[in-house]
Each structure stands twice: as structure tokens, then as C-alpha cells.
Amino acid sequence: MTTTTTPAAPSVETPRSRPPLERFRAPAGFLIGAVLLFGVAPLALTDFRLNLLAKYLCYAIVAVGVSLAWGRGGLMVLGQGVFFGLGGYAMAMHLKLADAAATGETLPDFMQLYGSGDGLPWWWKPFANPAFALAMTVLLPMAVAAVLGFFVFRRRVKGAYFAILSQALAAALSIWLIGQQATTGGTNGLTDIQGFFGYTLDDPVNLRMVYFIIAAVLLLLMVLARQLFVSRYGELLVAVRDSEERVRFLGYNPANVKLVAYVVAAGMAGLAGALFVPAVGIISPALIGIVPSIGFVIGAAVGGRASLVGAVLGAIAVAWAQSELSDAFPAAWTYLQGLLFVLAVGFLPGGLASLGVVLRRRRATTRTTGETA
Numbered sequence: 001m002t003t004t005t006t007p008a009a010p011s012v013e014t015p016r017s018r019p020p021l022e023r024f025r026a027p028a029g030f031l032i033g034a035v036l037l038f039g040v041a042p043l044a045l046t047d048f049r050l051n052l053l054a055k056y057l058c059y060a061i062v063a064v065g066v067s068l069a070w071g072r073g074g075l076m077v078l079g080q081g082v083f084f085g086l087g088g089y090a091m092a093m094h095l096k097l098a099d100a101a102a103t104g105e106t107l108p109d110f111m112q113l114y115g116s117g118d119g120l121p122w123w124w125k126p127f128a129n130p131a132f133a134l135a136m137t138v139l140l141p142m143a144v145a146a147v148l149g150f151f152v153f154r155r156r157v158k159g160a161y162f163a164i165l166s167q168a169l170a171a172a173l174s175i176w177l178i179g180q181q182a183t184t185g186g187t188n189g190l191t192d193i194q195g196f197f198g199y200t201l202d203d204p205v206n207l208r209m210v211y212f213i214i215a216a217v218l219l220l221l222m223v224l225a226r227q228l229f230v231s232r233y234g235e236l237l238v239a240v241r242d243s244e245e246r247v248r249f250l251g252y253n254p255a256n257v258k259l260v261a262y263v264v265a266a267g268m269a270g271l272a273g274a275l276f277v278p279a280v281g282i283i284s285p286a287l288i289g290i291v292p293s294i295g296f297v298i299g300a301a302v303g304g305r306a307s308l309v310g311a312v313l314g315a316i317a318v319a320w321a322q323s324e325l326s327d328a329f330p331a332a333w334t335y336l337q338g339l340l341f342v343l344a345v346g347f348l349p350g351g352l353a354s355l356g357v358v359l360r361r362r363r364a365t366t367r368t369t370g371e372t373a
Contacts, residue, residue, distance in 0.1 A: 189284025
């Protein structure tokens with residue numbers, strides 16, 4: 001009697017069959033990022049370059065929020081400059097008042113030049129309190145995003161219409177700030193910021209401290225964003241992005257799901273703007289209008305908006321390229337920036353982070369085609 005042995009089916013590798021890789025990938029990436037930011041960069045870069053990196057890391061913080069709202073939620077957030085500016089102005093207002101108080105003045109320097117002589121505006125006065133100012137750098141952008149998002153998402157505005165509305169909001173805020181010369185500094189903005197909660201920003205040691213604060217905030221927000229990505233809410237956000245009507249039929253309200261992502265991304269942008277002020281010493285309408293808002297999205301798109309690390313690295317790379325190439329090609333850099341965005345969205349939607357996956361798929365397709373032939 002002959003027995004036939006059925007060959008064993010090939011084992012299928014599932015996420016459960018490789019827990020060590022999945023378990024240690026995120027902590028290893030966090031550790032590598034911490035070593036690079038806190039160990040390698042301060043030793044390898046001059047004070048000037050390290051200060052530039054601090055500026056780029058602020059853009060990377062915005063990219064974390066963009067990755068959540070756009071990469072996971074499909075919300076084309078082209079107005080992040082609004083929330084970046086609200087956080088930046090909230091921080092700058094407190095620092096300008098602190099600088100004035102240190103010299104025995106009651107008004108910031110620009111108000112003494114352009115003010116109407118009626119004293120400090122009533123809406124400036126609460127920002128003399130450091131706790132209030134710090135809270136407003138995050139809560140004010142989140143409140144504006146909550147109000148705007150509530151009406152927009154309830155009306156089911158999405159796609160290009162949502163992107164245009166976001167840009168209109170950025171343009172409106174920029175125009176309003178320019179028109180308030182006596183209270184916001186107008187076109188110049190709030191400049192010549194000297195101190196940061198008792199520390200003078202003329203000292204390179206204090207600027208390094210600001211860099212370390214920005215780097216720590218970036219890493220912590222990346223951890224927070226990753227937890228949102230892998231949570232049940234993150235899965236629901238992806239489901240809303242891919243099939244909003246199906247999620248609605250399952251009993252969830254897609255408007256609320258998108259609103260949470262939009263508000264959290266706004267808070268991150270506001271915090272980035274607040275940290276940008278001591279790193280650079282200025283906040284102005286030119287830094288928060290339509291063009292900077294598009295720049296935030298370009299960085300995330302080039303690196304890979306669906307990948308947290310890709311969005312962060314893309315934001316840093318695009319900001320670095322803007323600083324370097326705009327000096328060499330001042331008239332052409334804007335076109336190069338636009339070309340980067342078009343190439344990323346049109347030919348590599350997943351950004352540079354998806355390049356390895358695309359190449360592997362092409363190799364697999366070529367191999368399959370060759371075997372068939």
C-alpha cells in the first residue's frame with residue numbers, strides 16, 4: 001500500500017510571526033534620532049549651523065502634524081502657516097513684553113515708534129504672564145482649528161475646496177497682520193527678540209539650550225504621533241480617508257474623526273511656531289502666508305507624507321535646500337520648490353520613503369513578466 005505524502009504548505013509570514021522586528025523598530029529609530037540630534041549634531045556642527053538646524057527642526061515639527069492630517073487623514077492642509085504664526089506671535093508677544101520690562105519700559109520698542117500713544121492694547125496684557133503665553137501657543141491654534149474644522153467638516157467640504165479654504169485663511173491672517181502696524185509690527189513683524197525666559201539669546205550656550213529643547217519636543221511629538229498612528233483612532237482615520245461613506249454607515253461620524261486630526265496638527269504647528277521665535281529671533285507675516293504654508297506640505301510630500309520619519313526628514317531636507325539653493329538661485333528657487341512638489345505628488349506619491357517599496361515592486365513585476373515569457 002502506497003502512502004502519498006502531501007507536501008506541507010509554505011509558511012506565510014504574518015505580522016504576528018515576526019514580533020521582535022516590529023517591537024524594536026520604533027525604539028531603535030527613536031534611539032538613533034536621539035543620538036544624532038543630541039550627540040552627533042552638537043559635536044559636528046558650528047554654532048551657526050546648529051542654529052540653522054534648530055530652525056529646520058521647527059519645520060519638521062509642523063511636518064509631524066502634516067503627516068497625521070494629510071498622510072493618514074487625507075486632509076490637504078495648505079494653511080498650516082496660520083497655526084504656525086498664531087503660536088509664533090503668542091510666544092513673541094510675551095518675549096517682547098519681557099524685553100521691554102527688562103529695560104524699564106511698559107511698551108515694546110516698535111509700539112514706541114508706531115503706536116498711537118494709548119498704552120498697551122488690552123489683548124496684549126495677558127501675554128505678560130508666561131504661563132498664559134505658553135498655553136496660548138498651543139491652545140489658540142487648536143481653538144481656531146476646532147472652530148474652522150467644525151463648520152468645514154460638518155459641511156463635508158474636502159479635497160481641493162478644503163485646500164483652497166486653508167490657503168485663503170493663511171492669506172487673510174497675513175494681510176491682517178500687515179495692516180496692524182501699531183500692534184503687530186506690520187510687515188516687519190516682531191523682531192529683535194533678546195531674551196528667552198530670563199536667558200539672553202546673544203549667548204551661544206543659551207542658543208544651544210534652545211536647540212536641545214526643540215530637538216526634545218520633536219522626538220516627543222513623533223512618539224505621540226506614532227501612538228496615534230497605531231491606535232484604534234489611527235486605523236479609523238485611515239478608514240475615513242479611504243472610504244468616508246462606509247465609515248459613516250458603520251456608525252462613526254467622519255467629521256469628528258477628521259476634526260481631531262486637524263486640531264492636533266494645528267497644535268503641533270503652533271508649538272513649532274513658538275519654538276521658532278527664540279531660535280530665529282523674529283516672527284513676521286512673510287513666515288506664515290501662503291508660500292510658507294505650501295512649503296510645509298512640500299517637505300512632507302517629498303519625504304513621504306504617510307511615513308512619520310519620511311515627513312520629518314523631507315521637511316529638514318527641503319528647508320536645507322531652500323537655505324542653500326536660494327542663495328545660489330534666488331530667482332529660480334521658487335520654481336524648483338514647485339517642481340519638487342509636482343514630481344513628488346505626480347510620480348512618487350509616497351515620497352522618498354516609498355522609493356524602496358516601489359523598486360521592489362518593479363523588480364517583482366519584471367521577474368514575473370520574465371518567468372511568464
